[in-house]
Amino acid sequence: MRVVDLIRQKRERGEITPEQINFLIEGYTRGEIPDYQISALLMAILWRGMTHSEIGALTDAMLRSGRTLDLSDLAGKKVDKHSTGGVGDKTSLVIAPIAAAAGLVVPMISGRGLGHTGGTLDKLESIPGFNVNLSLPDFRRVLGKCGCALIGATDEIAPADKKIYALRDVTATVESPALICASIMSKKLAEGIDALVLDVKTGSGAFLKAEKEAVGLAELMVETGRRMGKRVVALITDMDQPLGRAAGNAMEVAESIEILGGGGPADLRELCLELSAWMFYLGERAASIDEGKRLASDQIISGRAKEKFREIIRLQGGDAQVVDHPDRLPKAQHTVDVTSPSDGYVQVTDCEKLGLACVALGAGRNIKEDAIDPAVGLIFPRKRGDAVRQGDTLCTIHYNSPARLDDARRLIAAGFQITRQAPAPQPLVRRVIGA
């Protein structure tokens, strides 16, 4: 088998077989196939796409490139949720405790902020002492104790994905739906889960802005999960505006705590209940989505979800008192308001710009080596469609470095528009795939 022939085969629309895919992934993981051949192959895949069978084989090969968790000794269904990323998307911090509080096991391996989007690990690290870098044995230990643990990918999980992702990042081959699907699914399935709820964002603040693309990726992931014998559904959800009111690491933790306490913004609460309900449904804790929502709501009202969050934080070395005293979270030194230039209705014209404004303040990274400022971020007191008067606050900037303010202001101004007519309301969950 010659790598160059397989690249040509893919380039000429040929399907590559599971054996050929194994040969490529094993050879690349072992360092026997050079980067320059794999990058040409990745570009050919971006060009020609992959069949379901190829994506399944690729996912499987990447999954088997490293360790996979066997959690069969833990009681309860193992269910995870994964989001493709957006602005203000802190649902993992809410639904992991909810699901674990009701008896599911949630082995959540999460990511960092990428581009204009935030990342669960960065958010958790704004809790003083919280350690997301548990070893796999420690991860299992915490899972066994409280039914939930949240960590970053270790080198042992899907190392092929790690290597391929790094290569995609520098060769402009990130955007392939087939490669995105295999990357996500190989890591998630390595967690030893029974079921997976996918939150595929669409809109101006998502990576896949067009709903058609989001649906396409969702279908690929659901089909790949099915081929691997897992129960998978994907919710196509709105990312045309920030989710909730807060964007920025510590501020998102605080807002998550509000939701766990029964408060918080309606859109965030609704999505958290919906996603939790699907986890309960797939994890056989609820016979319907409505029943699942009630079960999720119960975890909040009873205080069990909040208690579970305290427990997780404690077991992962963090300051659990933040749950009751969010003022213990890092706080920015300064705030300044961006106000409405006229009377009208709030319209978010480019949600990605609002995410980039957070990055500009230091809440995200421009390059991998950048340090995160956990305290900075944005608060959006008004949502899309809200009426405003000239001078009303559209956004409050929480910042530490005045030098970074101009960029953030410019981006925020470019993200909003005040319209005469109220924009048509959009559903939060646009479609469910694979139900």
Added chain:
Amino acid sequence: MRVVDLIRQKRERGEITPEQINFLIEGYTRGEIPDYQISALLMAILWRGMTHSEIGALTDAMLRSGRTLDLSDLAGKKVDKHSTGGVGDKTSLVIAPIAAAAGLVVPMISGRGLGHTGGTLDKLESIPGFNVNLSLPDFRRVLGKCGCALIGATDEIAPADKKIYALRDVTATVESPALICASIMSKKLAEGIDALVLDVKTGSGAFLKAEKEAVGLAELMVETGRRMGKRVVALITDMDQPLGRAAGNAMEVAESIEILGGGGPADLRELCLELSAWMFYLGERAASIDEGKRLASDQIISGRAKEKFREIIRLQGGDAQVVDHPDRLPKAQHTVDVTSPSDGYVQVTDCEKLGLACVALGAGRNIKEDAIDPAVGLIFPRKRGDAVRQGDTLCTIHYNSPARLDDARRLIAAGFQITRQAPAPQPLVRRVIGA
């Protein structure tokens, strides 16, 4: 400027500017841009193509990555010919002496056999002592003395092309017309020529089998030459059957000497006169193609072309006596005939197979490190359309290793067909582009 952004730009059908192309080629030549980014870029170029302006800029950047010859001190126009390669294509060995004999300067930097095709350097090396590895000063010296020299590409000429070609070869990105054009033109224009005649082969024995593709490449090369201020024409010529009667290195040298002596097969003679005529026309030694053909013919009839060939061989260290005593060339130990299975007319159904049969005998290479057997090859006593009786010879195999015979026989059998009706005759020169 970030390489990944330029790859994305190309991938998304964006044009890359001359400055960006320079940045990429300079960075890659100096080893500052890694192979894996360039291979992804090459696949994106194969996918999206390049505009004339991009190809011009790429050719220019590759040309300037190394030394370019300045031959302005030599009297006479500097004109070269380049063929895209075929089976039995030995025209360079004939027209270089013809052109130089009539006062043109022919600084010919040639290649080795590639895939199923033969290469001028391999053919010349079958002449005992002939040195194709002259340094650039020696190349100039021979050029100054006799108006012609034939060498291989040195490391000083277009090193970017060398590096990119090696990468294309292992990443299935050879077939891009834009990249083929830039590769050929950068090397040819580094020779310091005024004009160039391109022989773009089409048919089953060519790399570009469809005439449309051959014409497309020819147009790109002519346009690129024009942008670089050179006179360039491209002849689209037939490669649906081997050119002449001989394929194999020493056997092709012998056939070239026949042509220079006024004999040899009609098709090869016709194409040599045609290509020489275009060189004379572009080099301002003839006012028309007809006049150019007469001038070329005169060089043969007068013996001046043959004398020039002796001179070239002598100056490049070879045994010039082969011109008068071709039996001094290497000779295979055995011959065997492949005969016609029935009465009918000769049809060549797959000329590439006939080239591969030569490679199988040892006349070409399967991998770069293979040694060439200069003596082996095939003689085709009958051309397409000739009437045959059952048992008549279609091909005589000249071989040294009986172990290699079976493969060659099988390939030859797959290349020919005997038909009831004579196939329609095809013109040797199908079109001229850029005249």
